[in-house]
Amino acid sequence: MSSVAVVLFTSDLRLHDNPVLRAALRDADEVVPLFVRDDAVHRAGFDAPNRLAFLADCLADLDAGLRDRDGRLIVRRGGTAREVKRVVEETGAESVHIAAGVSGYAAQREERVREALAGTGCDLRVHDAVVTALAPGRVVPTGGKDHFAVFTPYFRRWEAEGVRGTLTAPRTVRVPDGVSGDALPDRDTIKNLSPGLARGGEKAGRKLVTSWLHGPMAGYEDGHDDLAGDATSRLSPHLHFGTVSAAELANRAREKGGAGGEAFVRQLAWRDFHHQVLAARHDASWSDYRPRHDRWRSDEDEIDAWKTGHTGYPLVDAAMRQLAHEGWIHNRGRMLAASFLTKTLYVDWRVGARHFLDLLVDGDMANNQLNWQWVAGTGTDTRPNRILNPVIQGKRFDPDGAYVRRWVPELAEVKKSAIHEPWKLKGPDRAGVDYPDPVVDLAEARSRFERARGLG
Numbered sequence: 303m304s305s306v307a308v309v310l311f312t313s314d315l316r317l318h319d320n321p322v323l324r325a326a327l328r329d330a331d332e333v334v335p336l337f338v339r340d341d342a343v344h345r346a347g348f349d350a351p352n353r354l355a356f357l358a359d360c361l362a363d364l365d366a367g368l369r370d371r372d373g374r375l376i377v378r379r380g381g382t383a384r385e386v387k388r389v390v391e392e393t394g395a396e397s398v399h400i401a402a403g404v405s406g407y408a409a410q411r412e413e414r415v416r417e418a419l420a421g422t423g424c425d426l427r428v429h430d431a432v433v434t435a436l437a438p439g440r441v442v443p444t445g446g447k448d449h450f451a452v453f454t455p456y457f458r459r460w461e462a463e464g465v466r467g468t469l470t471a472p473r474t475v476r477v478p479d480g481v482s483g484d485a486l487p488d489r490d491t492i493k494n495l496s497p498g499l500a501r502g503g504e505k506a507g508r509k510l511v512t513s514w515l516h517g518p519m520a521g522y523e524d525g526h527d528d529l530a531g532d533a534t535s536r537l538s539p540h541l542h543f544g545t546v547s548a549a550e551l552a553n554r555a556r557e558k559g560g561a562g563g564e565a566f567v568r569q570l571a572w573r574d575f576h577h578q579v580l581a582a583r584h585d586a587s588w589s590d591y592r593p594r595h596d597r598w599r600s601d602e603d604e605i606d607a608w609k610t611g612h613t614g615y616p617l618v619d620a621a622m623r624q625l626a627h628e629g630w631i632h633n634r635g636r637m638l639a640a641s642f643l644t645k646t647l648y649v650d651w652r653v654g655a656r657h658f659l660d661l662l663v664d665g666d667m668a669n670n671q672l673n674w675q676w677v678a679g680t681g682t683d684t685r686p687n688r689i690l691n692p693v694i695q696g697k698r699f700d701p702d703g704a705y706v707r708r709w710v711p712e713l714a715e716v717k718k719s720a721i722h723e724p725w726k727l728k729g730p731d732r733a734g735v736d737y738p739d740p741v742v743d744l745a746e747a748r749s750r751f752e753r754a755r756g757l758g
């Protein structure tokens with residue numbers, strides 16, 4: 303009789319460089335490639351339409367890739383532990399393989415699967431360095447701490463440790479007969495999608511990687527902050543869903559080398575850095591990593607102006623409108639939008655993080671929550687009280703105003719000298735522009751924040 307293993311796909315929706323799939327294929331003659339659409343994700347409001355649509359693409363592509371290899375994807379809906387147990391009982395599987403996750407949800411899911419399998423004779427095997435390039439906890443600071451709280455020393459150790467080797471995709475995946483699944487989710491039935499949403503799937507991800515490595519990555523060091531140039535990889539949703547492997551990407555970028563390659567690999571280490579923080583501190587998803595005793599403001603009109611891109615600060619508004627349109631924002635735009643909400647308006651970072659999670663196609667517990675905390679000064683930033691000024695940021699990172707004009711069409715005709723300060727326009731020039739006055743005065747907002755943090 304053939305032996306069977308289950309591969310429980312989670313944030314690793316790929317066939318290339320997938321240690322989970324490879325290990326299952328080594329263990330058994332036949333493999334059940336399983337994805338469970340867990341009701342808990344829905345209950346937590348984490349299946350936002352943009353991510354659900356991207357996920358639908360990923361699952362369809364994974365299924366197609368498996369079919370090319372004589373297999374298929376089994377999708378089930380319900381509780382993950384219950385569905386895994388059912389598949390184990392139906393197939394007599396002797397092992398279940400899963401990637402180690404970093405969030406509280408992932409830890410709980412793993413625990414529930416372990417409990418469900420207890421007494422069945424089927425082992426749970428958890429694989430590291432699947433979701434991240436380097437496994438969380440693989441490098442730790444001297445002195446007994448379980449994670450790094452500062453990026454630079456982490457990065458030194460990350461680089462010295464090196465990333466595991468890349469694995470090839472399997473040629474054949476034999477799936478036992480008679481295992482039933484639900485229909486794949488249908489992207490076309492998902493409502494409230496951002497109109498400019500990217501397409502998901504491993505094929506799309508690998509294509510993007512190849513064109514990135516052989517082209518724009520060379521200019522990444524100089525160009526990564528140029529908002530209008532849009533010269534970053536846009537690989538974040540693929541890394542989030544695991545259609546692109548972080549380890550393989552780091553290896554390939556390193557091989558390609560150059561200043562662009564090095565700068566890009568450093569960003570992948572930032573991703574690992576936030577993941578190792580969350581793995582050690584699940585509470586940092588929604589609680590201050592370093593409490594500053596903030597007594598946040600909550601003005602609904604101001605929050606609404608921020609969400610809809612009507613704060614009167616062009617660069618903030620451009621970023622927020624890009625979010626609504628694409629479900630994605632350039633990193634510089636994310637930093638500015640988050641600084642404006644948490645420091646200029648002095649609104650709780652959780653309000654902003656929730657809104658980003660509702661729209662971002664790459665919305666991710668580690669990267670979103672910990673970057674929000676970093677910007678809010680409740681996280682790992684060693685300068686927690688810095689405030690980004692939207693006018694200065696605009697002049698520096700969008701000097702011609704091309705990014706603002708792209709996303710805030712009301713300002714399309716405004717001349718370069720006033721594009722980041724349209725309130726300075728006079729008479730008919732101002733009257734002809736249907737754009738709000740600033741929601742807050744920057745100097746007053748700065749004093750308010752500094753007082754609140756006990757600095758002034």
Ligand SMILES: Cc1cc2nc3c(=O)[nH]c(=O)nc-3n(C[C@H](O)[C@H](O)[C@H](O)COP(=O)(O)OP(=O)(O)OC[C@H]3O[C@@H](n4cnc5c(N)ncnc54)[C@H](O)[C@@H]3O)c2cc1C
Nearest residue numbers: 534535536537538569573633636640664665666669670673
């Ligand atoms: C407030 C805020 C919220 C954010 N929310 C998310 C999120 O939900 N999901 C997410 O993937 N990223 C998030 N980021 C990090 C970063 O903005 C995005 O990863 C990046 O803009 C994605 O674009 P890219 O793929 O073109 O990045 P590139 O510049 O091409 O970088 C390559 C990869 O490195 C990683 N990376 C880059 N910058 C960071 C960073 N600061 N922290 C962690 N990883 C990084 C990402 O995986 C990215 O895809 C957030 C940043 C801020 C300031």
